[in-house]
Amino acid sequence: MTAVRQSAQTTENPIIRVRGLKNCFGEQVIHDGLDLDVCRGEIIGVVGGSGTGKSVLMRSIIGLQTPVEGSIEVFGENTIGRDETESAEIRKRWGILFQGGALFSTLTVSENVQVPLKEFYPQIDPVLLQEIAAYKVVMSGLPAEAAPKYPAELSGGMKKRAGLARALALDPELLFLDEPTAGLDPIGAAAFDELTASLQKTLGLTVFLITHDLDTLYAICDRVAVLADKRVIAVGTIDELLALDHPWIQEYFNGPRGRAAVAGIGKRDAAPAPLADQRT
Numbered sequence: 001m002t003a004v005r006q007s008a009q010t011t012e013n014p015i016i017r018v019r020g021l022k023n024c025f026g027e028q029v030i031h032d033g034l035d036l037d038v039c040r041g042e043i044i045g046v047v048g049g050s051g052t053g054k055s056v057l058m059r060s061i062i063g064l065q066t067p068v069e070g071s072i073e074v075f076g077e078n079t080i081g082r083d084e085t086e087s088a089e090i091r092k093r094w095g096i097l098f099q100g101g102a103l104f105s106t107l108t109v110s111e112n113v114q115v116p117l118k119e120f121y122p123q124i125d126p127v128l129l130q131e132i133a134a135y136k137v138v139m140s141g142l143p144a145e146a147a148p149k150y151p152a153e154l155s156g157g158m159k160k161r162a163g164l165a166r167a168l169a170l171d172p173e174l175l176f177l178d179e180p181t182a183g184l185d186p187i188g189a190a191a192f193d194e195l196t197a198s199l200q201k202t203l204g205l206t207v208f209l210i211t212h213d214l215d216t217l218y219a220i221c222d223r224v225a226v227l228a229d230k231r232v233i234a235v236g237t238i239d240e241l242l243a244l245d246h247p248w249i250q251e252y253f254n255g256p257r258g259r260a261a262v263a264g265i266g267k268r269d270a271a272p273a274p275l276a277d278q279r280t
């Protein structure tokens with residue numbers, strides 16, 4: 001890995017530590033010798049061409065994909081090969097927003113948010129459950145009236161926020177977001193970015209964020225990890241990545257869309273949208 005910025009925190013106390021990861025599907029090798037450290041409290045963007053294995057990496061870290069080789073530690077704990085009780089203890093410290101929100105269509109927003117609470121705290125009082133869910137819904141920028149609605153009654157942006165509310169249900173330390181702004185219009189995407197950044201600051205979250213959205217990378221990511229050639233080829237700030245002479249990195253960040261994203265961030269910084277208006 002070309003670690004263009006390795007702070008002491010990165011090497012001494014990463015919240016996620018991946019070493020020598022290898023993932024295969026049959027003959028197809030997705031990752032080989034992949035290393036990555038995620039620092040506590042950062043928003044790290046994970047980018048790479050389509051099919052480079054960003055989602056498979058996330059699935060490996062959260063235990064949905066068992067690697068062929070390598071080690072993965074989250075919160076300092078090895079996550080591979082743990083029994084159910086041990087892995088549940090680790091799982092309840094993170095929240096996940098899957099692509100598209102992955103809400104249960106037959107449950108209301110409130111009931112969706114209650115799913116992880118019921119899973120980990122089955123004895124919890126039903127009134128308290130409702131109250132926590134209502135709080136998480138509002139925290140995610142949805143109006144309180146969204147709580148009794150079903151996913152089919154929500155816009156795309158509202159579904160993402162509902163998924164985020166569910167991801168925040170257990171007060172996680174670590175939040176995984178898989179392409180959270182995909183399918184949102186630019187205003188909705190910018191609003192979601194603002195929400196992510198604001199929650200990260202307020203709650204002290206670490207955010208692992210897979211995205212193709214250059215605006216998101218420029219607007220809210222502290223560092224970016226680049227996947228190519230079956231591993232993380234570089235990790236650092238965008239400025240640090242731009243200093244690297246790698247054709248994919250140069251094309252990605254310095255191409256027309258990258259330049260447009262830089263110009264757009266200037267405008268966005270000049271006039272941030274108030275959170276109350278970010279309910280797209």
Ligand SMILES: Nc1ncnc2c1ncn2[C@@H]1O[C@H](COP(=O)(O)OP(=O)(O)OP(=O)(O)O)[C@@H](O)[C@H]1O
Nearest residue numbers: 025028030048049050051052053054055056057212
């Ligand atoms: N369950 C699976 N079975 C077989 N192949 C899989 C499976 N999951 C992922 N793959 C393959 O692994 C590769 C990486 O997939 P992944 O979804 O991680 O890519 P990605 O970088 O997230 O892509 P995108 O940016 O398009 O979402 C792809 O070639 C995909 O077809």
